[in-house]
Amino acid sequence: MASRLPAFALFPLASWRDQLLADEWATLLDAWVALINSHLSLSDADFISVSAKDESLSTFLISFTRETAQNGVGILGTSSSAKRLLRDCYQLITKLLQSSSPPSSLAQWDFLSDVSTVYGKKKTSILLDVLSESSRSYLETSLAGLKKFLVKNLDAGLSGGDLNGIQSRLEQVNNLIHASPFVAEYFLAGSDFIDGLISCYKITNPPLRRSLISTLYVCLIGLADSQKIGPLTDHLYSLKAAADTHKTGPLNVNDSLVAELVTSTPLLQQLQRKLDVSTSTRTTSVISSLAAFKKPTSSTLFPAKPKRLIRRKIDKGKGLVSFDQAAENQEIHVHRLSSISQVQDLFPELGSGFISKLLDEYHDSTEDVIAHLLDDSLPPHLSSLDRSEDLAPVKPPIRRHSSLVPRPTPPHLSPILPPTDNDDDLALLTGNLHLGKKPGNADALLRDKSTAPAKAAILSALAAFDSDDDERDDTYDAADVGGTVDTSLGDEILPDGAEALLYRSYQAEPALFSRDSKSRSGPDRLKLKQETGMTDEQIEGWAVMLQRDANLQKRLQRRYGEWTGEQTQLERTGWVAGDEDTDGDGSGPSRGGFRGGRGRGGGNKGRGGRSGGRGGGQQGDSGPQDDAARRRKEANKGSRANHNRRDQRAKKMARGGFAG
Template sequence: MASSTLPAFALFPIAAWRDQLLPDEWVACLNAWLALINSHLSLSDSEILTISAKDSTLQAFLASFTRETALGGVDILGSSPSAKRLLKNCLALITRLLQSSSPPNELAQWEFLADLSRVYGKKKAEALLGSLSAASKGYLDSSLAVLKKFLIRNLDAGINGGDLKGIEERLERVNDLIRVSPSVAEFFLAGSDFVDGLVSCYKITNPPLRKVLIATTYLGLVGLAEGQKVSALTDQLYSLKAAADAHKAGPLNVNDSLVAELVTSTPLIQRVQRKVEESDSTSSRMKSVLVELSAFKKPGGGVSKPKRLIRRKVDKGKGLAELDEAQAQQEIHIHRMSQISQVQDLFPELGSGFISKLLDEYDNNTEEAVAHLLDASLPPHLQSANRSEDLSHHAPTTVTTTKTTLVRRSSLNPRPTPPQLASDTEDFDLLTADVSRLHIGKRPGDADTLLADRTKAPNKAAILSALAAFDSDDDERDDTYDADDVGGTVDTATAEEVLPEGTEAALFRAWTANPDVFARDNETRRGKERTRLREETGMTDEALEGWAVMLGRNAALKRRLQARYGEFTGEQAELGRTSWRAGADEGEEGDGEGSDGAAGTGSGQAGRGGGPGRGRGRGRGGRGRGRGGAATGPPVDSELARRRKEANKGSRANHNRRDQRARKMARGGLLVETGNH
């Protein structure tokens, strides 16, 4: 409830509500809050305990004020004098409440203090956290204990039931508190459970979560170094080294570990060495573990300072070429963009204009700029600057040379160059070209003069712009069969969103079994079949009904789905064997068309009798109705021998030649001995 002597506070509005307020209305709101804050500040210490500490609307306003300001930055308050005084007086009132013997519980939680640390920076927040009363410290330790227990449990679980989104949100928020308070860093790194959880959770391929894990580990270790906890810091560094060795011995990539990324993308080793040397407590054990951790740095990675640009000299025997100032200016822009991208890899929320100012402040030293960002130890003019400022709004600076002064462009975006060739052609077509541009034969001047003239040289910025606008997927289109070349109807309509694998099959089978499942009425939508179909496909009722409507309208789609997912039992037409088999045609041999004629394979008449036909030569016997004539063909045993020979050719050698000769001689009337020789 609000106090009986002071008016109640209104909550600090969210961004959607703030955008609807006019500037005058916003200033009036700031003045009203400022007046109420000043009224509470004017109370005595005893009245603070009885009035301010028990005013729930005051606590809700302070919580919403710090939260929204932490999310949007101090620029959301505006540039009016009331905004600056409100920011200052809110900190003064929060300090009095947290230093009292009976502080509000809501203001002593880690969430509120983390938002306060982001809004007011390291210097002011560290002073406030160092002056908390015993009751406030008790509330803070209790909330941190609950947070640490939640983080350890979910970090160990990982993808097997762990709340990865909750881990990322809480770690990103508590990192502001760890950065300003060495005692909070010491609390989280007490024991090995928290660090082991960070190392194990880093195995999950989730880039945003990995960045938060790296930042938490770095801030915790630097906090131990700032708090002069050398023994605890050494133990944690040794545990990280052991984890890196275990990862290196495993099947995964040696560079895909938390330790390798930590020592590569952050200045951890340099910061720890500097902090330990300042405390005069350097030990051989600390030095050795730092050297061993340096061995895990990725080759060619990190935020190291880019190499100095060296102008290549063209040795043509005519002396040094003069410096092209415009080209040198473009080189400066290119490498400034490279430095900005390195910083944005670690701080994606920062604008390119703010990072450019930061690099100007620290002499283009990317590593030093990142270290000051992590420590929140920026100069006042950068601390209050707009962190989301784009480079196009950055004030132009000047680059002086020995001959002239060049003005740096306000934007790194390359400007398009006019098509010179097109205008030249047009001038010549219209007969309006200058006579000085005409020449007979070769152009005047030698090759060196033409190459030294940079007035018509292509702009490097235009080349970079063309490369940036180039779509590497354009060359993947196969234009072999364009609509104009095919000669038939080509469906050029844009394809609908591709359904997940298996969804289309489930939809078509359900439609084939019962099209009424896709009816557009409430009874069908509440039915069991529709519920099962929604769970199986993951689609809404509107999407299911729309799919059925489109299927009914598109006959080609229906045929395609029928061919793909229709009923098919796998049956095929049975094909007979065409290869020859022994004994397959025994019943056919000698089968004549008549019943009286006998089969004959020798030469001579077959089926002689009273019939009308006779047969001669090899083949089947003729037809006859009278007395059938006897066929003069080879005996049956020779036919069987022939078949036996053909059947046994593939399995063994033909060793019965002697027997065959004996049979042949016997048929001729000769007596041949067939015994064994």
């Protein structure tokens, strides 16, 4: 009977699953569950001879874990058959890896990484602890090949290293390292792996840097979980030595793997909590010395996830309800709902009822609840509960009398705010806010120089101010228009150090930013993409916005240009006589020239001949007296008529001339 078991069908890809109807999918789930139960019901001898040698069974398990790891267990649905399939697959994998002759394809690091992603740290740790000798031998062989590949390409870096392959493999194996201290010890055996991580971090892009930091963090935590104090201390000292060497080098002090590791991850706090109280003084001192490398600002590789806004219907209490002591005891205050929402932001799959029981266990401490959930170290009476349990709704009956019972004020919980780039502003909002009248008077506040801005900050602001900026049209500047200007290519979205590389490359070779296939495939463009972590479209778009924005060009010139701070020429901004026409018509630089064929001389007050114009073409304005006379003439123009012109016309008409 056992030899006549049908073969397994592969778990379908997303493109095939979308074409299946609901009834067809339910039939597939039931068929897989029935077939898995048939294999599990076999005797040990039949299981080894039939199930362990069934290639279709191994292929199905590999495809099943690969799809669920990439897309989540939600692709199975919410039916009972889906839950049974997930549970039975775990039992079948465990039984196969415990057997004396397990399939070699199931004892590989990539398959076990997918298993850890689907089933979590706790179940995967149990599975890895019961591996047979054959399964463990297959696993060590696959890990040896993976470590060899990683060390070789990490050392090569940009000089022939497969950076994309490094990133994809590290992101996949991190779940296995997190679930198994044995795998963490294997990777940290010797110093070649950590040396490769440190050397590759200096020259790689931000996405790969995040993977390097995550891998080193889970490896060190794995040593702490297995209480390997000696190797852990040696690795911490090697990290400190690498950080000291980087600090004395030409590169930025904060652009170091160790600085990012202790700033963006809770490594030091987890090590102090996981290690025994009998830890040697050597380990304690190196942990304290690593704390000195924390960066003053928050991490740029691991931006904080914005807090999700949860809309809840607020009960205003306007209905008629009766006083029920049991309902009053079950009432959830605002501070408990806030704590539940904070935990659900990190663990959205947990129900509110389960989180409420965790808060009762740890005395409303959200930090302790999150720490125990991350470490999967809940007590047995809590870990066995249903994690999707929600709070039971309270049905309020009719209230017969008032329930205005005095209640204590809920305790104030400091909100968990996401880290910002401007920690000083955050401290100002959260710590230096004073309510009420401050002691002292205005004179005392003016004499207190502790809160006064630094002189360097004032000089820096004055240096950035351009006094001649009003000579141009600033109608569409971002400072004047405000939110209507598209600032999507601002400094805040560029990777760390990318702006300086882009600007200096643009100053050296503007053709590097051209939108053509030759520029995109050139070695200089490829090197710029690897150094900045940006795509071709982002690099070319940055250059276009730089050409359109004069203010951005000035700002980048001041920030990254070659200006030494010396000003060799100072242009005057005041008006000086002789620069332009004093009549204000802008017709010429001097009054001494001709205007309309006739000049007006300042030195000769008489009238010259027709050929010389007025004043005979003599010198122009000679001094303040002519200016004063001119002003008096212009002021009195409207007070008298030009009788001379009228008399000349009368004489012309008397001689027999014609009008016009």
